[in-house]
Amino acid sequence: MELIAKGLISALAVGALCLVIVVQRDGLIAAKERATLAEQEIGQRDTVIISLKDAAARNSKASAKLQAARDDIAATLTERENLIESLIHDNPPIRTWAESALPDAVARLREHPAATGADDYRQRLPGDHPLPVTGSGAQD
16 A cells, blocks of 8 residues: 555656646746747837937938028028128118118008918909919910
């Protein structure tokens, strides 16, 4: 009887050991799968990070070009304003012209705020001069 009990205990121990091994192996397989998925996600994130860094570098270069163009335009504007001021100051006919009143039609244009779209522009047109429909050709 004692031999049977020892055999059963040994069989139970071997069975428990096999069960532990199977559970550990399944856990190890699941952990390897999770690690593989994590590596893939990290690779995808690295790719996204690299593309975002590239886009940021391109945007930075474009911004620098725009700023340089803006600075050039501002310098040209200042230069032209200075030229106009010097012409007005140094040239009597131009000074007379600059000091003269604007024609009534031009003065009326300056009284209205700028049109911000086609509808704004259309509303400001006189009723007896409507805009032609696009593509309708010239009216003689």
